[in-house]
Each structure stands twice: as C-alpha cells, then as structure tokens.
Amino acid sequence: MRRLAWIAAATAIAVAVATPAAAAPPPPEGPSWHPGIPPIATPWTAQVGPTNALPEYPRPQLTRNRWQNLNGVWEFARATVDQAVPAGQSLGERVLVPYPIESALSGIQRHEDRMWYRRTFTVPAAWAGQRLVLHFGAVDYDAKVYVNGTQVGTHRGGYDGFDLDVTDALVGTGPQELIVWAEDLTDATGQPIGKQRRVSDRGIFYQGSSGIWRTVWMEPVPAASITSLSMTPSLATQSLGLTVNGTPGQQFEAVARNGNKVVGRVTGTVGTPVAVPVPNPKLWSPDNPFLYDLQVRLTSGDTVGSYFGMRQIGTLRGADGKLRIALNGKILFNLANLDQGFWPDGLNTAPTDAALKFDLQQDKAMGFNAVRKHIKVEPDRWYYWADKLGLMVWQDMPAANTGPIPVEWRDQFEAELHEMVREHQSWTSIVAWVPFNEGWGEWDRTATGRIADDVKAQDPSRLVNAHSGVNCCNSKGDSGRGDVIDFHQYLGPASPAPSGDRVSIDGEHGGFGLKTSNHMWFGDGGAYEMTPDKATLTAKYVENQKAVIASAKSCGISASVYTQITDVEGELNGFWTYDRQVAKMDLKQVKQINQQIIAAADGSPGNVPQPPPGTPGLTGIAYYPLDGSFADEAGSHDATVVGGAAFVAGHTGDGVSFDNGYLDTGAPLIDTATDYTAAAWVKLDRVDGAFQTVVSQDGPTNSDFFLQYSGADQRFAMSFVGVRALAPTRPNPGQWYHLAGVRDTVKGELRLYVDGQLAGTAGACLPQAAPTGNTVIGRGKFGGNPVDFLDGTVDQVHLYDRALTPAEIQQLFTSGN
Template sequence: MSRPRRIRHTLIAAATAVAVGLATPAAAAPPLPDAPAWHVGIPPIATKWTGQVGPNNALPEYPRPQLTRDKWQNLNGVWEFARANVGQAVPTGQSLGERVLVPYPIESALSGIQRHEDRMWYRRTFSVPATWNVGTGQRLVLHFGAVDYDAKVWVNGTQVATHRGGYDGFDVDVTGALTASGPQELIVWAEDLTDATGQPIGKQRRVGDRGIFYQGSSGIWRTVWMEPVPAASVTGLKLTPDVAAGVLRLTANVDGDTAGLQVQAVAKNGNKVVGRVTGAAGAELAVPVPNAKLWSPDDPFLYDLQVTLVSGTRQVDQVGSYFGMRSIGTQRGADGKLRIALNGKILFNLANLDQGFWPDGLNTAPTDAALKWDLQQDKAMGFNAVRKHIKVEPDRWYYWADKLGLMIWQDMPSANTGPIPAQWRDQFEAELHEMVREHQSWTSIVAWVPFNEGWGEWDRAATGRIADEVKAQDPTRLVNAHSGVNCCNSHGDSGRGDVIDFHQYVGPASPAPSGDRVAIDGEHGGFGLKTSNHMWFGDGFAYEMTPDKAALTSKYVENTKAVLTSAKMCGISASIYTQITDVEAELNGFFTYDRQVTKMDLKQVKAVNEQVIKGADGSAGNVPQPPAGTPGLTGIAFYPLDETGGTTAADAAGDNDGSLVGGAAFVAGKNGNGVSVDGGSQYIDIGKPLLNTASDYTAAAWVKLDKADGAFQTVVSQDGPTNSDFFLQYSGADQRFAMSFAGVRALGPTKPNVGQWYHLVGVRDTVKGELRLYVDGELAGTASACLPQAGPTGNTVIGRGKYGGNPVDYLDGTVDQVHLYDRALSPTEIRELYASGN
C-alpha cells in the first residue's frame, strides 16, 4: 500500500504484507561496511555552525512540527554514495564506494562529496524497532523532505516510489517490502539536470555565475525519516483560521479504511481547553476559538491542537499540532489608498529578502539553530516580514517564522529566466499548487508569489490565469501574481491578483494601488560592502557599493526613510530590502555570507525600521495640498514666439524672456510664427527655472515634428541636477507623445504624423500622484508619479532635455505657443486652451 502525501508522485506499491508477517525477499541486505569513512569538505568560508555538523548531528530535530507523533526515527547521517550511469541496474546488495552525509546536497562541503553529479545513488540500511509492531497492526512510512529533482526509491530491492519535484516532499508506505527481521536496505536514485531543463530551480545553477545565480544543490537535501502509523491514520491537517467566525476550520486527511471513524479535535491555550469538535474524517470541521487571541508580529501567539482519530470509544490514531488565529486582507486607509491589513488593521509589511543559501550546506542550513538564526536577526532588526525568494524551505523554517512572528511572502521557485518550455509548463503549475497545498496551514505565510521578474513567464494571460487559480485554491491569503512586473523578462501586468509589485534598485520603488489591488515595492536597496576573508569568491558586487560600515548604514537609513515617503505619498503597503545576508558574489547583506560579520549598525537599522512601520499607517493628510496658483490660461510665462527675427523669445506674461541657442530661427508657426529647431543643438533657453517642481505645474505647447523615429525629442523641460525634472516629449522608445519623469511616462495612444500640428499639455498633479498627458485637448495617458520632487535647480528650456548630466533629446521640428503654469490645469481648461489655438 502506498501513502501519497503529495498529489503528483507516482508511488509504486510494494506487495501488501499478510497478517501473519512481513514479505521476505530472497536475500536480506548487508549492513553498511565500516570503510571508507565520511569526511567533511572544506567550504570557501565557514559558518559558526559548520563545525557542529557530523554523522551524529545531521539535523536531528523532528522535521514536521504541524503533525507530530511520539514514535519516529531520523534516517539522516552517513549513507553510501556513488555516481549513477544512465541505464545502470539498481545496486541492490552492493556496497557503494563513497560516503555522503544526508541531508546535505552533494555539491555542499557538509555532504562530504562537494561536486555535482547529474545522477546519483544513495544507499543505507535501517532497522525497524520491534516495539513499533510493524506488520501486526502498524504500517511503516518513509518520509523524504525533499530530493532534487527526480527520485526513485527501493526497499530491499523492491521499487516503492518515484517522485518529481525538488522543493516538495513525498511519503511512502514500505511495509510490504520489509523483511521479517534484521537490517532493511534503502536505495535512492536521484537525477538533477538543474538549468539544462525547464524544471523549477530558483537561483540554482550547475555552475555559479558569480552574479545573481548560485551553486546548485542536488539529491537529498531535507531530512529523511520514518514512523509507524496505524492502518487508518491521519496523514495531514489543513488549518485555516476564521477570525470573523471565531473558529479554526480544520480538515483532517485520513488514509486507510475510514468506515465508522470520527475525528476529535481539541484546541488549547496551555492547559486550558478553548474549543473542541467532533466530526467525520475528511470533512471540514469548525473548532470554536471564542475571543481568540490573535497572532501578529508583535504577539505571535499560537494555540496547541490535538487531533484524535476514534472508532467509537477506541483511539485509532492521535497527532499533535498548533495554529495561530489571524486574518490577512486589504482595506482603505484614512488617505483613501488601499493597503494591506492584518487582523483588520493596516500594517505595513517591512520585509527582508531571504534566499536561503549557506556557504557550507548550500540549500540546506547546517543546523536548526542556523535555520532559526536568520529569522531571529530579522526580528532583532525590526523587520516584521520576510520574502522567501524563489525557494521553499523545510517545515522547521516556517515553524520558526510562526513562533517568532514574521509575515512570510512565499515565492514559487522559478525555472530559467526565459519562457518555460511548453513541455514543462504543466509541471511548473503542478509544483506551484503543491507548494500552496503543503504550506497552506502555516500561520506566518500571508502571500503567494507565482512569478518573479518574468522568469519562466510564457504569456501574460497565462500568468493572470495562474494567479486566479492560486487565489481559488487559497482565498485566505494575498496573491502577488508577478513580483517585479515592471522589470526584466516581464510580459507586463496581467491585472490579476491582489498586488501591484515593482522592483527598483536602489529605489525604493513607488507603484500606487489601483482598483482592488494594493501596491508594494517587491525589491529595492542592495547596498554593498566588501569584507575581507568573509567573501565566497574573494570579491563580489552590489547594486551600489559603499566604503565602510558607517557609509553602508547611512545608505540604508536614507533609503528606508524614502520607503516611508513612498508609503505616505504613494500608498505602498510593503517593501522588501535586498537582503539579509551576502550570497556568493552578492555583497549586499546585513551580514556576510558566513553569518560571521555584522555589516551595519543594527541599532540605527532597527530605529528607522520601527519608524517606517509606525508611520506607514495610511493616515490622512500625508500629501501636502499645493497652493492655488496663478488663475487664467495665460500662465506664469507665455511664449507666443511671434518674433520675425533675432534671438530673443519674449515672455508675454512677464519678464522671463528666452534666448534662441545654436541657430534656432523664427518661422511660420501654428498661430503666427513659431521657432524651428534642427534636432542637433538648437533650443530656447529661458535662463532660469520657472516651474516649482516641488508642487503642481503644467506645460503646454503646439508642436510639429519633422521626423518620428526611435529618437527621443523634448518639447519643453526643466534641467535638474542630473536629469530633466520633467519631459514634455516625443518618446522614441514608444514612438508616442509623453509626459515623463526619468523612467516614468504617461503615453499617448498612437504614433504622431510627421508634419502635423499637435497640441500637447503635460500636467504634474501632486495630490493624485500623477503625470497626465493631453493631446489636442483630450486626456491621452496617465502615469503614477507619487513621490515628491525636489525644488527647481536648473533652467527651463524649450526644444531639448537633460539626461545623465548631458543635454539630450533635441527637438527636430517647430514649436509654438508655449505656456507654463504654477498649477495643474483642469480638463476643462485644457480643452479651452486647445480650442483657442494659443
């Protein structure tokens, strides 16, 4: 009989044991020979836990905190190992030539192998305690926490399981394959081709690229263990808190003959029973939790849970568990912006990016204390959330997040950065839904993230469909369809899910909530510092390097204060800083990769983090109201450009005359004369800044293009320190008109015609946090631009822009009737201005 814990494996059942005893294969397996011995490898850098790992101390902790039993046996430790050849026969009864420490992946130093193999054999023997009564009322189940990537399992020469998937586990009932007594032989075959296939791999690569991808982890990399269970037993618990109803919704999955069986569940606060329920096995039950004490990062309270399978008055099986009562959703703040809410209250999710790699164990933390340590540092630094970045951790990582009080944004491990090949797409989706199924009961997980920066994404509509399906599978959490939808390989925003997520380095990003979706900064920061003797390659990089600890701390503090500004002005509900530790060549951690050196002043880090969480509460009045501005349609400056010669463009509204530069000349315009510029070096310089870019403003002009190709052309702008404060322009990248900031464009709908006059109006609205473009009197495009601008520093100019410190984007055409306003014109005023022809 097989016991599938996961929905996707093919489990090959051994022959069922007969009532009088266990099946007996032809020959019992020999025990492991004494030699050769296992020897730990030498990692490029070691953690403080590296030396604590050995044959008798390889992750000995109980691996499944949400479903506990008293009887179990850990099978971690020294196993035999050998490379496997294609088509090779199963080495039943044969000693293998090397020794590996399970569950550390074979590429890791802790494994003792420290190299990659595409295919591999593992072998060991084990004994079943006689007190377990296996075969006479009890079954024996083997549990594999994770094997990367394809796995097959044999017990005493009988194949009992196959499994595909590197980040989820599988279970198999091996009772029928056991011998009556003595050592039992266990052989595992694994194949991991990593980035040579379309399989989900996250950041793993067969060869680290000294960039943002890292050394892969193959084979067994989570705990292997076994336990006796009754013929009818609890195989899983689905735990869903329903705070509004005051109950825990519980489904106990039961394997075996369930006829006449019932489930009894008791919830406790210490020794005090708070609720109990009895019902059918496999049915959803409601465990009362009256006046629930709610779980939160400030108070991560957890209830104990005991679930008993009974037949009348007879106990058939019993398991222990726990749960937290909390809700996650969205609500509008006093400022009207939609934000994330925990337990019905707006709470900013201030998160660290956590990739889960270790210099000694790679995908596997050396010890449970090490696994916990990263999360403890997050809490100590004042973070209340973690983004688990395109990796899935062992159960104990989520247990510690539950216990410590950290909200988890859980990514799906991506495939390669290009589109997933068609033949692998169903597998990706199956593993995604399996990840959700396996982790749907962890209190700490508040959001699912199917895609990152378009890696693996093959179609925008498919991304939206997948987000909808995840939401249908788990409607109690947020779904972030696409982290970094503005970045990299993204196919664009599907419009689905609960979240709009931008990445920006060094950032922070500043998307705005829209409709029923909150906005978050999914990645930013990445400031780096080199730390001699604590770097994987002896060198590395970051998005912006700093010279010392003080400078790195200062950069972090400054950047995090900008997060608060983005939260107040734009309404972002979360931010994710890159990252908790250095990883291989990436030197942008709070700690070095070996966790030996603290790279920032953590007192300053905690202080600014707490300031953000407290201040980003959706309060009203965050956005200052701009002054009324100058009334009328003339504006603070107006350049009719009706002169017939000379190099002066008179200001008809005041005394801010402009100068024609580089041979720009007066020619016939839209209304009287205009100014012709050649797209090379000609423009009009006003000689000083006229628009207060820290407040609302509007720029308007008539323009006729002499060309419309891939080159940018700026009609009106104002110089900033490095880039123009704004660009009213033709965007060559889009071949449309635009009102822009550097990297932000409100675009018109169509490509303009060469030789045709157009009326352009660009509006900066600080209250709505928008740029708006009007073409010929009608709204043509909007873009979120919620962050405040600095005050003016450079000259207002007509016919060019500034980018990267240099004059750029010269207009090739004719401009006329330029107006500048110290307020945001209304749509009615813009239509009136267009109709006037001025």
C-alpha cells in the same frame, strides 16, 4: 503518493509528543565521509557531522511519538542514463545527507546531472504490525526510490516533499536496502529553480543544489491513519476551520488547548471540514505570536499533535482613504527583509537548525515584522520559527529561467505552484503568495492573471501578489489580477499607489553594499551602490528607509522589502556577511528607523499641501510662440539656442527645428514642488527606439520631468525617471500633435493629453524637490548628461504654475496656440 504536508511551527505539546530520533547508524564500511572546505564558513559549519546532520523532528505541525531519522552518511555514485539499479552493490563515494551534493557539507562538492544514493535501515521490532512510511523533505529534481531492489515511487519537483508507504517492499526483519536515484539538470531545462544555476554568475544567481537536500525519515503508522491537516483560522466565527486528511470514513476528535486548558473540542469525519471552537481567541501577531496546541485522534487510534495561530490577513482603508494591508482588522505595515535562503557551507540547506533560525532571529532583532522568502521554499522548521518568532511571510514560487517557460513545462510549473500552496496552507506566518517575480518565466499576461485567480481560489484566506516587480525586467505588464500592485526600484523605495481593490507595495528596494575582507564568497563582489565603511552603509540605509515613510504617507504603500538579510555569493548587499559572522551595519540604528516606519505607516494622511491657485488664463507663466524669435511673451526669460536649431514652418507661423541642439530658458521656470503643466506642439521627423524630449527641466542628475517621445514604448509620454504616463498608440512621423503634460500633487499622478484628449495617467505620488536647473526645450538630462535630443520641430510652448483642467487643455488645443 504526493505529500499531504502542511507547514508551520511546532508548539510545546506538538514537540513534546515527538520523541528524539534514534541515533544515526554508524557510517557504512568502505570509503569514509570527509567534509569539503567552503570558501567561507559559518559559525555552525564545524558542528555538522555524521551523527548529527539535522537531527530535529522535521514536521512540526504533524507529530507522532515514534520516528527515525535517516540523515547521515550514505553511499554515493554518479549515475548515467538508463543505468541499472545498483541493488546489492556498494557505491564508491560517501555523502552526508541531507546536504546537496554541490555543497561542502555533503562531502562531494561538485555537480552531477544524475546520481545514486544508497544506505540500509532496520525497522525497530516495536513497530511490528504498523505500515512503514518513508518521508523525503525534498529531492532536487526528479527522483526514483527503491527498497530492496523494488521501485516504490517516483517524484518530480525540487521544492516539495513526498511520502512513500514501503511496507510491501520490506524483506524479513533485518537490514533493508534503500536506493534513491536523482536527476537535476537545473537551468538546462524549464523546471522551477529559483536562484539556482549550474554555474554561479557571480551576480544575482547562485551555485545550484542537487539531490537530497531536506531530511529523510521514516515512521510507523496504523493502517487507518492521518496524512495531513488543513487549517484556516476564522476570527469572524471564533473558530479554526479544520479538515483532517487520511483514511476515508474514519471518525476523529480534535482538541484545541491553551497550555493545559482545553479551549475547543469537535468531532468529525476524515475529509469533511469542521470548525474547532476558539472562543475569545488570543490573536497571533508579530508583537504577540501566540500559538494554540491541537491534538487530533482517530477513534481507531492514530493520534497526531499540531498547533495553530488565530489571525486574519486582509485589507482596510486608512484615514487617508487609501486601501492598505490589515492584520486582525487593523492596518499594519509589512516591513520585510528579502531572504534568499542560501548558505556558504550547505547552499540550499542550512547547516543546523540553529542556523536556520538565526536569520529570522536577526530580522526580529532589527525591528522587521515580515520576511519575503525569495523564489525558494524552505524546510518546515523555517516556517515553524517564523510562526514562533512572529514574522509575516510573503512566500514566492520558485521561478524557472528568466525567459518565458517553455510550453512543455508550463503545466509542471503550475502544478508545483499549487502543491506549494497546498503543503503550506496551514502556516500561521504566511500571509501572501507570490507566483511570479519580475516576469521571470511569464509567458502571457492573461495567463499570469488566470494563475493569480487560481491561487486565490485555492486559498482565499491570504493575499495573492500576481507579479512582484510588475514594473521591472521581464514582466509582461500588469494583469490587473490579484490583491497587490508591486513595484521594484533600486535604490528606491518604489512608490506605486493602491488602485481599486488592490493594495500597493514596494516589493524590492535598497541593495546598498559593503566589502568585508575575509568574509566574501569570491573574495570580491558588488551591489546596487557600494559604500566605503559601516558608518556610511548604516547612514545610507537609514536615509533610504526614511523615504519608505514618505512613500507610505504620500502614496499609500502597505509594505516594503529591503534587499537583503545577508550577502549571497557575489552579492554584498546584506545586513550580515554571507557567513553570518559579521554585522555590516549598526543594528541599533537599523532597529530604530524600522520601528519608526511601522509606527508612522499606519494609514493616517500624509502631509500633502494644497497647491496654490496659480496664474489664471491660458498664456501661462512662460510662453514661447517661436515666431522668428525666442522671446518669452508671458515673462522675462527669453530662450537662447545651444547647438543647432533653425526657424522653419511651424504649426502656427514659425517653429524651431533642431539639429542636435536645444533652447535654454536660463532659469528653472517650473516650481516642481507643486502642480504644473507643460504644453507644446511637436512634429517628429522619425519615430523609432530613440527617446526624444520636447520640454524638460534639469535636476541635479536627471530631468525633473520629461514631456517626451518614449523610444522604449514608441509612444508619447509625460514622465519622471521610472514613471511614464503613456499615450495608447504610436505617433506618425511628419504629423503635428499637441502635447500637454500635467503634474497633479493632490491626486499624486502624471497625466498626458494628446490633441486635447486624456491619453495616459501614471501614479507619481511622492513629492518632488524644489527646482535646481533650467527649463529647456528640445532635450532631457539623465545621469548628469544631456540626452534625448528632439529630431523634429516644436512650436507654441506654454508653461504653467498649476494643473490645467481637461477643458482648458481642450481649449488650448482647439485654439491652435
């Protein structure tokens, strides 16, 4: 049966009703377990052994007072396709459950496509008369479970749990044999794998984790029992929406408490939603992560403990008019750290509960109020600590391979996505679902939009971020669905603007790196930009995060995600080393700037000065008719030829045809700190995958702007680096077009006009710096080098110190000049 799990944090009462697990049995006879040696060890590596492998109660939001942990030393062997179940046979190796077999802590420390696990267990005599349920936190990826040689269940999915009632397979009262078969082909299939690969690429993908990787445990339950609770707080009705799932027709009573004080009580029927009153609720927030206790009891006897927080995630328009994320009806910037959830000793599995908690504690200590759980799903206790510590969680769906998911795997991906939402629907900390990252696995933009709608229908109480990094990598483009517009930019931050009923966020940025001797997985590695020492790394972070404030003020982003909490294998861009032994930045400075961001990004208007009126008329501040000369007929900045160029027949009179050359005006004619327009007639000799620039202005490294033909899109564009206002169609070679590119600082956008008509817009809300380089005609600048030379003819170039109106651009086009 599928696990009706729901994940969150245990409260004092919920934990108190769960008695400690019975001591782990002695290791089986025969070969003994020995841990492997990880390349680097965490502070918790040496604390792990056969008798204390993750002994904590694994399901904090649904606790009972009797259970037994089955973690510890199991027998292990490689399996083959269609091999008979080795019932009654001792296996030749020993593995420490629940650490994945590739990990050092497992004692196996190698990958197997298929594997057997075996152990025995004894049902306590005190459990007589009850049903026995086995719980598997997660097995990656396909699993079959046998008790006393009888198959009791199967499961597919590496990130969700499952439960099996094995009562009917028990034999007598002595030892019972438990065998688990697992198959994990990882990136050889279309299964959801997140960052796992069979072989690490020493870059952004990591060593895979196969087999049992979360706690295995068992508990007795009555014939009529509770399987899960579904909880959704409502501030509007001052109540907790509750559905008790379990044996149909059973009656129950639910009691909510603040400490020993009863705050609400309700009765109902299993499967039917009820509202538990929570009058004048104490609200959960990162600053005050208050949690209520909950007890649910069937009238037939089964009783479980749980907890919940009262909070509401939504959107609200700020004083600047931009739509922003709100918590409990107030705008709150989500300042998040990217969290991959990998460990050098346990890989997918943290060595101890204290280790699992550590990363979240550091997030709080550094002033973050949110975490993006990056394409991985954690054990329940991770979300418990997020609830308890007060961190808002953006929960990703684990991606399949980076290419489109094969047709035969798409239904499975969607099923696992909805199971992830169902199992995690009651965690207070989770505020958003993220189905896709950077287009990995996406097969169709319309399908992505439908999937986002389906998730929103499943859980209307949270935000849905259809595609994090919609501007990046393998993305199929913006479906327009979901609640969020999410851009990635390294080093960033990204600066998308909210639009319509969708907020905007910077889903990933940063990634500054530092090497730390004796604390690197491969002894080396890299990042998006490396730094030489701790002081430089800290300064880079602080300066980069100051830009987050500018992006929030000018563009209206509601959240940012910095990469990342720790180094991971070859990625050296963490606040901490991969082994969690060394803090790589001055964390006091980190906390200071982080607190400034949350305080400043409150929805108040940014400092966007009104642009001056500019020079009236359609001649502009510079005008190059290019009729037999390079004279500036509006000003005093005559152009000079650099490289090959010649006068030919133009659109009106002469024009200039380029042969790997360009025109240099000798000065920065455009004040990029305010509004401006560049216009020209252009005829392209070729239309292919190469960029061609009509007009630009040199910056320190890249052009301040490009009025261009974008080879990547095969369309005309008005561009900044990483931002393009694109025409809708491909131009024809040999045809004259009139282009006008407008920078509008008040609206925060770029506009492109083709032949007098608006052809494309793009958000460009961040203020530009003052000009530093010359205005040029016929090329651009990128990475410090001249690039994108025009292969065609240009004519009638105008430059303006204001944003022309649509009517003026139409008039300029009609005039032919």
